[in-house]
Amino acid sequence: MLFLIDYDRRKGQIVKMERYDDSERNRANEERLSLEINHIRSGVEREVVILEAANEASMRNTHRRYFENWETLARNEAQIDPRDRLARKQQQQHSVDIDRGLFLVRYATAADTTNPPLIGVSLDPRSDANSAMLILHPDDDRPILSRPGSSLVVRALERSTLLIESTPSRANGSTAASVRIEPLIQGNDTDNLTVGPRAPAGITLMMTA
Amino acid sequence: MTTDLSKTQIDKLGNRLKSDELLEPDVQQLDQYRRTFAEPYEHVVGLIRSSLGLEPTGRPAKSTTAIREKLHRESIRLSQIQDIAGCRLVVENIEAQDRTVENLKAQFDDVTVVDRREKSSHGYRAVHLIVRFGGKPIEVQIRTTFQHLWAELSEKLADVVDPAIKYGGGPQGAQDLLAIGSEMISRRERQYVRFAELSLAQGQNISPEMEAEIAAIRATDEQLDADIMNGLTEMIEKLSTKVGT
Numbered sequence: 538m539l540f541l542i543d544y545d546r547r548k549g550q551i552v553k554m555e556r557y558d559d560s561e562r563n564r565a566n567e568e569r570l571s572l573e574i575n576h577i578r579s580g581v582e583r584e585v586v587i588l589e590a591a592n593e594a595s596m597r598n599t600h601r602r603y604f605e606n607w608e609t610l611a612r613n614e615a616q617i618d619p620r621d622r623l624a625r626k627q628q629q630q631h632s633v634d635i636d637r638g639l640f641l642v643r644y645a646t647a648a649d650t651t652n653p654p655l656i657g658v659s660l661d662p663r664s665d666a667n668s669a670m671l672i673l674h675p676d677d678d679r680p681i682l683s684r685p686g687s688s689l690v691v692r693a694l695e696r697s698t699l700l701i702e703s704t705p706s707r708a709n710g711s712t713a714a715s716v717r718i719e720p721l722i723q724g725n726d727t728d729n730l731t732v733g734p735r736a737p738a739g740i741t742l743m744m745t746a
Numbered sequence: 747m748t749t750d751l752s753k754t755q756i757d758k759l760g761n762r763l764k765s766d767e768l769l770e771p772d773v774q775q776l777d778q779y780r781r782t783f784a785e786p787y788e789h790v791v792g793l794i795r796s797s798l799g800l801e802p803t804g805r806p807a808k809s810t811t812a813i814r815e816k817l818h819r820e821s822i823r824l825s826q827i828q829d830i831a832g833c834r835l836v837v838e839n840i841e842a843q844d845r846t847v848e849n850l851k852a853q854f855d856d857v858t859v860v861d862r863r864e865k866s867s868h869g870y871r872a873v874h875l876i877v878r879f880g881g882k883p884i885e886v887q888i889r890t891t892f893q894h895l896w897a898e899l900s901e902k903l904a905d906v907v908d909p910a911i912k913y914g915g916g917p918q919g920a921q922d923l924l925a926i927g928s929e930m931i932s933r934r935e936r937q938y939v940r941f942a943e944l945s946l947a948q949g950q951n952i953s954p955e956m957e958a959e960i961a962a963i964r965a966t967d968e969q970l971d972a973d974i975m976n977g978l979t980e981m982i983e984k985l986s987t988k989v990g991t
Contacts, residue, residue, distance in 0.1 A: 546811070546905040546906070547905070547906065548906070549902060549905045549906040562806075566777075566781070566806075566807075569807075570773070570774070570777050573773050573777075573810055574770055574773060574774075577768055577769070577770055577773060578770070582811070583811070584809045584811040584812065585809055585810070585811075586805060586807075586808075586809040586812075587805070587806055587807065588803055588804065588805055589791070589803065589804035589805070589806060589833075590801070590802075590803040590804070591801045595801055595803055596803050598836060599802075599803035599834045599835075599836050599894075600803060600834075600898075601894075601895075601898040602898045602901045602902045602905070605898075605902070606902070607899055607902040607903050607906065607907075607982065608982055608983075608986045610895060610898055610899050610902065610982075611895060611899065611975055611978035611979045611982055612979045612982070655801075657799045657800075657801065658799055659798055659799030659800070660799075666852060671799075678792065678795065678796050679795045679796060679799065679801075680796070680799040681799070681801070700799075702799075704801070
């Protein structure tokens, strides 16, 4: 998703923000240029920029300056209960070991079904980069599960570690969700039936809010 | 529209952009130049998303305002600016930052790492990677939550109080806030690194002193994070009264 932001630096405020789908990149660029030209013609000093993110919540987090006052930036962060911050560190991301085999990673449930958190799946960087491959739907290019019921497949050539991360889909949103990792088998003798050392029939990861 | 300009044309444009008056044809030519970064940008950001499963916020083209400021501030030519296009990642802590940097380095053939954590730039601490693709540099910023909070605070103060704040100038109160804040965060992150080292050593033969150190850090971990936030909030409130915003 693309965001065209017209920002008044001196006031520290956004004057206008337009949203575009990824397919509207050219239109967003044209409108950015047109806005800049209009500002020159009318002698207005503004910062005009396009940002691109998976969703608005991510963009608002990585570019807080456009949306928050300097007086409240730290206060907003400070208001997060220390226990919640610690819990967030510990519980938003899970790592799970998988053995050689084929696995379904399925987004099972979310506490907030209206704005379910996004579940990111990646190979732990400490694993060999060639040890496993994420197989996505042909229309998707990111290993992100966006709602319960969505899934992707992991093909592991050797023992690997997956990172499963839950991210709120909006500011201060919930990260509570469960993700199920199940082995897929074809019934051959060589099929490996384990996920991790202690979970022969698959495991469920619980992410808390 | 995306025909490459020669280096001489780009730098002449840069000189014109430095002047007080911003002209329409120059903005159009700058736009033409910025669009030549589109393909490398999309490749780099796309790979970060697809291969690493990360969700950076991309900025396909640096704003005209920011480019002009950079040209004014530094003795740099337009063709030398490395962050015309780029993206930003905010990760939970310094351990995740190290891991992300290593992972990104492994993805690209031509990467330069600019680590501003030990030697900050006017208090700004982060790791930047300059990935070269298709002859263009694409900047990837990796910040921890605390480094990010500091950077956004510094930028916002520069916007509304004094642009010099970002580079060590401006009102003394703001300078103090940022200097002390940066040092507090740096100290906290060094402690985090130490904790990670100790945790790694745990299970092996470690001394009772090290065990005690681990226990002490664990016991105060959440409070230390809160202390930074409260310290910053307190300083901000004092500064707010002085600045009168």
